[in-house]
Amino acid sequence: AQTVTQSQPEMSVQEAETVTLSCTYDTSESDYYLFWYKQPPSRQMILVIRQEAYKQQNATENRFSVNFQKAAKSFSLKISDSQLGDAAMYFCAYRIPLTQGGSEKLVFGKGTKLTVNP
């Protein structure tokens, strides 16, 4: 079974600084997708960034970027120039296609609570 592990239950960062959230996953598949979702206090689930496993280039979305290490099964999220609005729970998620025996569902980690200090 696929599992996603986020080893940092909580992290904090000073406003304008950079923080990295860790995520590892377990899979025997070669083709899959990885996502980071943000859940602010409003509890809405917001897509932050996604990465295709067959792409070596790390995905970037404005201040958010990932460090994808396929061999190590690691998928960390870096937030640069942290803002107060970045404070949220961050979930790492993994998805495999139906063609490879998956159900296309997302498997989530337990999340990392990020606090941004002014």
Add this chain to the structure above:
Amino acid sequence: DSGVTQTPKHLITATGQRVTLRCSPRSGDLSVYWYQQSLDQGLQFLIQYYNGEERAKGNILERFSAQQFPDLHSELNLSSLELGDSALYFCASSVTVYNSPLHFGNGTRLTVT
């Protein structure tokens, strides 16, 4: 706005009762997923429907059931409710390709007293 609509936003009911949660997916999305998020927990996959058919089942209790209708909206039925069923229930939808993300509704907060 994700385009996924969930109703109601909040639901308070007593143990032993039955409730129905409703979800309207984004226009054009054929897949609907239901997730449960208990307090301070991650999201647990319950069930997925694709174009009216059940596609995958996760850790869904026998007391829970779901369906997707011809207009693609979905309902999650929770019966014989227990205190432990109190949670945030999310519906998400996506197009049928795996590299597309899931778009989540705002969730239904269920409180069982």
